[in-house]
Amino acid sequence: TRSTRPQRLLKAVQKKAIKGDPQSVISTIDYFCRHSEWAMNVGDEKGAILDSVVCEVSPSTALELGTYCGYSAVRIARLLPPGTKLITLEFNPDYAAVARQIIEYSGLQDKICLVEGASGDLIPKMQELFGIKTLDFVFLDHWKDRYLPDIKLLEECQLLRKGSILLADNVICPGTPDYLEYVRNSPRYESKYFKSHLEYTKVEDGLEKSVFLG
Ligand SMILES: O=C(NCCCCCn1ccnc1)c1cc(-c2ccc(F)cc2)cc(O)c1O
Numbered sequence: 122t123r124s125t126r127p128q129r130l131l132k133a134v135q136k137k138a139i140k141g142d143p144q145s146v147i148s149t150i151d152y153f154c155r156h157s158e159w160a161m162n163v164g165d166e167k168g169a170i171l172d173s174v175v176c177e178v179s180p181s182t183a184l185e186l187g188t189y190c191g192y193s194a195v196r197i198a199r200l201l202p203p204g205t206k207l208i209t210l211e212f213n214p215d216y217a218a219v220a221r222q223i224i225e226y227s228g229l230q231d232k233i234c235l236v237e238g239a240s241g242d243l244i245p246k247m248q249e250l251f252g253i254k255t256l257d258f259v260f261l262d263h264w265k266d267r268y269l270p271d272i273k274l275l276e277e278c279q280l281l282r283k284g285s286i287l288l289a290d291n292v293i294c295p296g297t298p299d300y301l302e303y304v305r306n307s308p309r310y311e312s313k314y315f316k317s318h319l320e321y322t323k324v325e326d327g328l329e330k331s332v333f334l335g
């Protein structure tokens with residue numbers, strides 16, 4: 122039977138990228154998605170904004186919702202200070218299987234903990250599962266209708282502290298209107314929009330950066 126898009130992306134990485142070199146894995150995926158087959162990685166343009174926020178926050182505890190093939194997990198983990206880990210959550214087992222291989226190929230497997238499951242189930246267990254108190258940084262890139270319920274859950278579970286940073290992908294395309302309305306109007310958040318484009322296209326999209334005020 123025909124291979125899947127994530128499997129074809131993995132094959133390109135194994136064929137073209139340098140093993141153990143995260144930047145070459147990132148560049149290989151971007152080249153493949155721009156010239157061979159589009160895929161829903163955050164991409165190079167929004168990825169540069171993601172990089173700058175990660176460097177600014179320099180998080181001790183970081184969570185990604187929506188691993189897909191592991192592209193943004195590699196982008197984030199390559200910038201984390203030694204001894205810190207990214208927890209990344211993927212619901213789809215086929216995506217998770219490819220992501221594990223791409224993460225291992227990049228050599229960052231010791232900095233990334235990939236968990237399979239539903240965010241609504243995992244978030245309430247994070248403190249006990251990972252021995253963390255609060256999250257310094259959260260990258261939202263999973264189902265767009267889960268962004269709002271999941272940050273409300275993060276609040277309820279006391280996983281956010283004054284200064285925690287949320288960075289959300291696709292707030293324009295596909296769009297997360299209820300999430301945007303909430304973080305832009307809630308007195309508990311200070312929000313800022315970073316205008317960009319949908320990965321590998323000229324379509325408008327952007328990232329919303331929100332600071333939890335406690
Ligand atoms: O749906 C997206 N991501 C979620 C994938 C499933 C997450 C599963 N999961 C993981 C954890 N909990 C649940 C997504 C879509 C697009 C897009 C844009 C335009 C278009 F025409 C088609 C697609 C662009 C993105 O950048 C995206 O991120």
Ligand SMILES: [Mg+2]
Nearest residue numbers: 163262290291
């Ligand atoms: Mg996305």
